[in-house]
Amino acid sequence: MMGAIVTLGGLILGILLGAFFPLSIPQYLSKYFAVAILAALDTGFGGIRSSLEERFGLTVFISGFVANTLLAAGLAYLGDQLGIDLYLAAIVVFGVRIFENLAKIRRLILGRFWTF
């Protein structure tokens, strides 16, 4: 319960901060930023899932958040340097993982409240 409040509150606070903080991303970096956000989202959903499964590990979560974000952006950058759209791979992988996590979360919540 506390976790949900802290997470939601943090998200809202962050969104407000981002909406009013005049940080502008140059267009050519926007792609990397988007991939990083996708990775962060994936880690976030993964965290929710693991906490529902009651095997949430703080160090795994934090390190996953930082590493996934940086790695995704870094790989996208490397791909651009090599002349291949490696960020597409990142988008596919993280997209699939996000959907998987969402499905797991849905099943866990369903299993918790409705038992058939």
Place this chain on the structure above:
Amino acid sequence: MKNNWLIPVGVVSIVMGFLLSTQIRNQIDYRQSLPSRRVEDLMVLLKNAEEAKAGLEKEVQTLRAQAGDGSRHTDATDLAAGAVAVQGPGLEVVVSDSAKPLQKGEDPNIAIVHNDDLLRLVNELRSGGAEAISVNGQRLVDTSEITCAGSTILVNQSRITPPFVIKSIGNPETMSAALSLRGGIIEYLQFYGIQVSISKKTEVLIPMYSGGSHYRYAKPVKQPENPS
């Protein structure tokens, strides 16, 4: 379960929210900025802006008419500032691009009317004693420019396209003589196939200058005599 994970998770969600909304805000900004707009959108924008400009020009004219003749303005200053439409005898010069088909290897640039051609025409007209000149309905005043802007020519910061109609008021004989000098501007233009026609008119109407006040930096010096 201890609560020592609350702070890191809170920080992570703040960072996440920050990243999300920053990126979304930037994408919205980018979509609204010009480079990503399509040509059609830009044309609509341009058309709207031009319509607004035409409306505002009408407003300027009605307001000027309402303001009547202020005490400071005399006919002479109005004439000199281009603040009134003028009529009188003069010339109408029509210049348009060459109609000759281009030979192979010929530079297409020589077949079109450039801003310097118009400048030279205007200059010759002035040397022939023109008192008021307009190019495609744009009254030339002291700050008027004739510049090249891509494929069009800018006069008074309005785009004009061929055929260029240069109207001038003055002595028609003197002005047409100035243009048709041997080795002069008309001969030069016709050499390149540019079509020029001069017609002397007993009555030429030249519109007023439609722009706003254009003095932002220059201030009159409060001195009785001119520093020279």
